[in-house]
Amino acid sequence: MSCCHYYSIADDGKTESVFSVDVAAISFGPGVLREAGEQAKALGMKRVALFTEPALRKLAFFADAEKSLRDAGLDVVVYDEVRVEPTDASFKQAARFATEGRFDGYVSVGGGSVIDTAKAANLYSTHPADFLAYVNAPIGEARPVPGPLKPHIACPTTCGTGAECTGIAVFDLLEKQVKTGIASKRLKPSLALIDPSATYSLPRNVVAASGFDVLAHALESYTARPYTMRTKPGSPAARPMSQGANPWSDIGCEAALKLLGKYLQRAVNDASDHEARDNMMYAATLAGIAFGNAGVHIPHGMSYSVAGLVKDFRPEGYPQDEPMVPHGMSVIVNAPSVFRYTACACPERHLHGAACLGADTRDASNDDAGEVVAGQLIKLMKATGIPNGIGGVGYSEADVGALAAGAFAQQRLLVNSPREVGTKEIEGLYLGAMKYW
Ligand SMILES: [Fe+2]
Numbered sequence: 086m087s088c089c090h091y092y093s094i095a096d097d098g099k100t101e102s103v104f105s106v107d108v109a110a111i112s113f114g115p116g117v118l119r120e121a122g123e124q125a126k127a128l129g130m131k132r133v134a135l136f137t138e139p140a141l142r143k144l145a146f147f148a149d150a151e152k153s154l155r156d157a158g159l160d161v162v163v164y165d166e167v168r169v170e171p172t173d174a175s176f177k178q179a180a181r182f183a184t185e186g187r188f189d190g191y192v193s194v195g196g197g198s199v200i201d202t203a204k205a206a207n208l209y210s211t212h213p214a215d216f217l218a219y220v221n222a223p224i225g226e227a228r229p230v231p232g233p234l235k236p237h238i239a240c241p242t243t244c245g246t247g248a249e250c251t252g253i254a255v256f257d258l259l260e261k262q263v264k265t266g267i268a269s270k271r272l273k274p275s276l277a278l279i280d281p282s283a284t285y286s287l288p289r290n291v292v293a294a295s296g297f298d299v300l301a302h303a304l305e306s307y308t309a310r311p312y313t314m315r316t317k318p319g320s321p322a323a324r325p326m327s328q329g330a331n332p333w334s335d336i337g338c339e340a341a342l343k344l345l346g347k348y349l350q351r352a353v354n355d356a357s358d359h360e361a362r363d364n365m366m367y368a369a370t371l372a373g374i375a376f377g378n379a380g381v382h383i384p385h386g387m388s389y390s391v392a393g394l395v396k397d398f399r400p401e402g403y404p405q406d407e408p409m410v411p412h413g414m415s416v417i418v419n420a421p422s423v424f425r426y427t428a429c430a431c432p433e434r435h436l437h438g439a440a441c442l443g444a445d446t447r448d449a450s451n452d453d454a455g456e457v458v459a460g461q462l463i464k465l466m467k468a469t470g471i472p473n474g475i476g477g478v479g480y481s482e483a484d485v486g487a488l489a490a491g492a493f494a495q496q497r498l499l500v501n502s503p504r505e506v507g508t509k510e511i512e513g514l515y516l517g518a519m520k521y522w
Pocket of ligand 1: 246298302385412416
């Protein structure tokens, strides 16, 4: 049931008939962080900015990466002031560090926040510009990045964001209280060193939130508007990174969803289950590559204001000094409501996605697709301690207008949905996401 007729190419010269595959360079496996030095040298680095966050600096895997870089004879300067859930202010601070340090390469060891901060620091120190110049429209000018960046080795330590495989850097724009990003192929790290053993010490809530981010990447990319429904670009360079679902991204999405169906609960609920955590990391890699080429849609589009307008939610396992809704949590609380809405656009894909995640779809018809996929997500959310909808992270019906206004600004993501949405529909989706059980 993998929709072999899904991609029908219209012979009208106006709609897209081509998809591009941008493959990330990856080394994957326990212990791979000890190869950082040799890999950095091979990329021509001599003076390296090593990005991390304060809590990770004390951990053994960070020491392994740093030692490997120093043993390779590189001049290493550590920047450990990365903010979890970065902001325009924290990106600018990192860019100042990068500019003053005159580095010829970057290594980032951490979650998506660390990797994205290194991308931004590399961008603004290599091609200086006003901060909003490269930020996605309509919030920024979405100016193209004028040339290549310095080499960047990304070493993810959570099984989530896929940041190591994408050209996207996400942050909160403080003055507008909205999450947005910078998107360019130039931002994609030169190499990802993916060491699953870095996830063995993560708290369960962090594994749950990042695991559901992976799940959302895979299921949103799999159900995204097919690439064959976009208008043909004027030139190959104008083809967007988020080109829509395509036969190549489908492979990574399906494989990731099957791994998640098998290992997500085990990885969250038992830190000593290394087989489960290794496979979660591999699912994150597969889904990251897929969504880097296909793109996510409404659940991610809605997540930005769920995170940006946070009130006083402080999840266990995360820094407690400020309220926050972790990225994966802010995405998945919207997802059952969204997939109930989008299922009618491609019901076979929604059913197949649910089946990969472990749902019994033998007696399900296309009309059941929305309920089947929502039911399977809710089951997994309950089993892993995810909050009960957006109400569970502190929102009420009174917040729906503000949430929807923030989500509507995420047009880059919304246009990738298989079913169109306007502000009214988004308000309805937030109401439907208030409480699931
Ligand atoms: Fe995500």
